[in-house]
Amino acid sequence: MATASIAKRGMFARPIAPTGLWSWITTIDHKRIGALYGVTAFILFLIGGVEALLMRLQLSQAEAGVVTPEAFNQLFTMHGTTMIFLVIMPMGAAFFNFMIPLMIGARDVAFPRLNAFSYWTFLFGAILLNASFFTGSAPDVGWFAYAPLNGPGFSDTGVDYWILGLQVLGVASLAAAFNFIVTIINLRAPGMSMMKLPVFVWMTLVVSFLIILAFPVITVAITLLLFDRQFGTEFFNSAAGASPLVWQHLFWAFGHPEVYILILPAMGIVSEVLPVFSKKPLFGYTTVVLAGIIIGFMGWGVWAHHMFVTGLGPVANSAFAISTMFIAVPTGIKIFNWLGTLWGGSIRFTTSMLFSIGFILLFTIGGISGVMHSVVPSDAQQSDTYFIVAHLHYVLFGGALMGIFSGIYYWWPKMTGRMLNETLGKLHFWLWFLGMNITFFPMHFLGLDGMPRRVYTYSEGMGWDFWNAFATVGVFVLGLGLLVFLQNVWHSRKNGEAAGNDPWDARTLEWSIPSPPPHYNFAQIPHVYERDDFWHKKYAEGADGRPVRTVQGAAPSSEEHGHGHNIHMPTPSYYPILLSAGLTLIAGGLVSHISVSVIGGILALFALYSWVFEPPTAPETQTAGPAGHARDKRRGGGKR
């Protein structure tokens, strides 16, 4: 059959080189994709951080002239958009990618090529969004882009970049979310029932469902907006009689679940880290999982608390005040269960643990100020002020990012095979803990003293000088912490202590295999009998309820089972990155020249067609033999 022979040979030979640039470009290994996600998100974190630094310099004193008003508006728009869509979400995705298959005892995600496609689409979307800086017209309407300011007549092509960038990023997030749902539900190791899943995996599942339900809302909203801007429709055009509030309802119906998309992965990480370094199982596993699911549901019923001052009326305001207050209940349950985990434990203050403990403290502040905002009459003073900026940074920096860095320090040895330096790590933690409070705590005062958000300047008599200068100092402390982290990573690259399989005496399956894991992960798919199965292989419960080390300990799993010679992993492919490039070119052409879109369309069609007819695994002749062997050596061989 004609198609079969094309499929067999393909347009190009399959890319099977185990090392080098092409092996990364065509990789479909979830661990490499996870690493790509992490590194990319980290670089974007630096970009978003520089944007924040410039803003803080501009606001460090009254009537400063560090940046122009146009530039300031672009900076806060891009800072918000970058940190949310290009940093915190993809950092979560980095852990989903790297860790989920390892934690559930799988060899890869369900759709490895789709996974590669997600990453490249994310990268190209990020580039498209940031390309707007080079055209001199970055989006300048805030990450929420309220109508009608986002419409024609009020804003420039920057908004088109914002729309198209988010559309491309949305495709990436949706593809990844479907992939993880299928992976988590279908690829669990035998015996690993849903209620034996690690909490991080559970939170990933909840987040993935939130993504596939929330992103269509923003997709529709920005498609309508694109029509308004490009084709003269009037969905949000108030001059033609439309209500701009429709945009806000759509945006926040996406935007509030998005908040939980950002925070739940961090909650999952903390739920893994606290038990390991307390030497106790998670307190109330079932409750923590249920609370996460309940947050996922309730997150859909609170969006209008972003709109308390838009005149929805007392009945709607009361309803959303109540729903917002009560989403604090499942959140509180989680916090108390984490405290319960610490209670009676044997607590090791590793860097990862410090970040998790810091997370609890800082996220609690952010959560409490969140409840303060649900009190509508007092929120009327706080809404759109620096009080909100303080609140959201306690949730997203003190919460999400501290959780993510807890995860980085926790899983780094597993990912790289080398330990990070603990002293530098602790220095990093304390600099961040201090810097974060110096930067963001005074913003509570500024807000209550009447300083609105998104202002590029303020005049001298307002009394805001001191705390603004104070907050700017904090940014430098945070920057210093970041440098310490970078130094730590650089140092560990060559000089880090070898990690071994299980440096933390941890509980979950990923620690039962070598670090870094071989490309096939598990030589033999494990059979799971217990929650925290790996721990139970190492310890039995003594008569006094304390764990007793079993005689054989955990059987070192993959080593003596033949180095995975007979394991067939899917073969790398050119088409995911080509399809991503095609899609992004289609979008990019809409803001530059239509011929670019046409080229992108042709490329996308070609890539899609070729992908469909490409078998997941190349014919035998291509995988067996030296290439497959070399890969084994490289990934797992040297570290024994």
Next chain:
Amino acid sequence: MKEHFPKFMKETHLLGRLFLRRGLALGLLLAFALLLLGCYPDNPQSTFDPKGPVARNQLTLFWVIFWASVVVFAIVAGILIYSVIKFRYKGENRLPVQVHGNRNLEVLWTVVPALLLVAIAVMTVRTIFELDEAPSDDQLIVDVYGHQWWWEAVYPQYAVSTANEIHVPVGRDVTVNLISDDVIHSFWVPKLAGKEDVIPNEANDIWFRADEPGIYLGQCAEFCGIAHALMKFRVVASPMEEFEDWVASQQAPARQPANDEAARGLAVFNSKGCVACHTTTGGFDTAEVRDARTEGFLTGQPVTHGPNLTHFATRDVFAGAIADSTEGNLRAWLEDPEEFKPGNRMAALAPAFKDPSLRLSEEEITALIAYLQSLK
């Protein structure tokens, strides 16, 4: 039974303990000290210095939820700090008892916070309805238009209008109808009331009452474009007689130029096209005038609705209340409005600033200032 922890974990626990104990305690003390330092009732837009019933009710509720928050945070932080000190690894070689949970405790920390929230919800909902509408029937009505980037206040009961300065009598409920023809703004005078958004095609309103005379600063609180930070205004609360005097001064017919300089200024005003956007001939701008000018902007004409200048000289501030109406400021504004207030519409649209051949000379600016200052 020996433990299998890596060496460095044993070595560093002491460091961590020291850091944690001192660091956290210090941090908390510092945070609380900052908290007390943070309230500045003297600041012009402080929410801690309410001058009317709306802001006062909002502040009362704030203090209730604030202290509830402090208690909750103290409990969480207290348990956390106690745990990490008490249950730190002290070199013991037994592992802790493996507790998996406790049904009763978990019910406790579900129910107790929920009850606390019920109490807060009841107070919140009650205050929402209490503050929804002004209690009195005899209200002053002000139609406030948010424009990019200045405020227009129209008094339908008195047929007067002004810009950036809203005069109200002390002790009388004021209901402000919030109207926008362009983008969303937000009306906020922290000492009188929390904010309410000004949204095109949405009939929003807000009420407040000033209990004592004073000048209360306000500012747009919803991002509305490039000059959002420079969209300020003020509420001038004065005793009833003073307010009535003010109304009378605004109702007076337009002044004729008092001297030759001002007369030259009027000629410049008319010849350089200022008159396309600004009224100086009395009365207040009708909806038709306003709509026609706004339409001009939306369709790309060099016209938009600018402040009514009939009684310009009675106002202390101009250009979105960012500057006092002094001669020096007016000169700086007329010489280079873009520099004075980046992004403003006059710099972008007015022929006198777009077209170099129509540029205002020094003499013309002097005459214009004389004219503006004669508009009492």
